[in-house]
Amino acid sequence: MVVGDFAIELDTVVVGAGPGGYVAAIRASQMGQKVAIVEKEYIGGVCLNVGCIPSKALISAGHRYQEALDSSVFGVSTENVSLDFSKTQEWKDKQVVGKLTSGVEMLLKKNKVEILRGEAYFNDGNTLRVMTESSAQTYTFNNAIIATGSRPIEIKGFKFGGRVLDSTGALNLKDVPKKLVVVGGGYIGSELAGAFANLGTEVTILEGLDTILNGFEKDMVKIVEKNFKKKGVNIVTKAMAKEAVETDNGVTVKYEVNGKEESIDADYVMVTVGRRPNTDELGLEACGIEMTDRGLVKVDEQGRTTAGHIFAIGDIVPGAALAHKASYEAKIAAEAISGKKVAVDYRALPAVAFTDPEIAMVGLTEKQAKEQGLDVKAVKFTLAGNGRALSLNATEGFVRLVTTKDDNVLVGAQVAGISASDLIAELSLAVESGMNAEDIALTIHAHPSLGESVMDAAEAALGMPIHM
Known part of the structure; x- marks a missing residue:
């Protein structure tokens, strides 16, 4: 590894180029700051690449497929309807995700934001290293905005890999599975359960609570449940997922309901029980940044951490893990660094589930x-x-x-x-x-x-x- 022998000075550095990070970088640059953004994997983050956007693409494809299968109510008859899922995936990846991510990169460059590829690690409150497989460069900064997002939670008995999928794996399947078990009926699990059900998959949702889509009003959830029932989706509530055992042709999911152990066979099992903040490999302890018991960064109403000149936004701070919340907090943090008297106000923060x-x-x-x-x-x-x-x-x-x-x-x-x-x-x-x-x-x-x-x-x- 080649290590930079001198430190490059930055006014403001943003760590993470998701919907929080790239918005923060652009707004900071618009406010007159010299900005660099560090990203180790995806420009556009999880949301644009393997989350919000591609999932909505598959949801839309599912709707089109269902409309093609049956539009008789409009007097439209359809015959010989088929689904080429490889073309669906190609459209999702190239025409939707590809265009958006390249567009974000163009916006960063247009706003004179320097893009640094690599993984960031804080040495102290004013210095960080950006590392790749072959090199490392040290940078000093006056201000920082951390927007490193989150990753899926892996639960005991369901190690990701093979036929045990997180949401990213499910979005990138080569073929539509005949049977899919979804562990976790929150908005991610319910959205993707609906998408695959519309594409022809037999879906079972295992939810630990007494309802799916917890947090939404009961009469709203009932409408979604009614539509799931029409599509043949089986919802099992108060279910404790115990283990996934891969077989020659699929996976057997074992779970417990009312003290009784049950099992179900499927092609794949997708686990969507929540997300974990990406704060554990950044060196934040060297900056004097205080954390909560859940590994979230403590911040004030401007996103300012206990380090003062370092800010944190998005999934790594308390509150809902929503892309639009991260983008909102990004603008507040960037403007606060520029001296504007701004503060977050979440009273009009919308929440949406793209279900049916x-x-x-x-x-x-x-x-x-x-x-x-x-x-x-x-x-x-x-x-x-x-x-x-x-x-x-x-x-x-x-x-x-x-x-x-x-x-x-x-x-x-x-x-x-x-x-x-x-x-x-x-x-x-x-x-x-x-x-x-x-x-x-x-x-x-x-x-x-x-x-x-x-x-x-x-x-x-x-x-x-x-x-x-």
């Missing part, structure tokens, strides 16, 4: 609001009353607004149904801006559109519904 149908929420639920002492009401408008949903043959779901009783201020919202991931954006803006139901109701929405359901829900919250 999609479910999304922002702000407080009715229960959470009441627990905080707010006097609120919740009003729901079903998509069955929306013209555009009817024309799409997608009337499952609803828009629900949680508003204060005295002045109808929106404190939270939940959407279940087609395009919930898009509809939640307007409601996030409304929560962020402190709007009330009248503000939304008086906003003219295009007709016919799914967005009208938000306006209809607002009118219902005011006690003057038109389409209910």
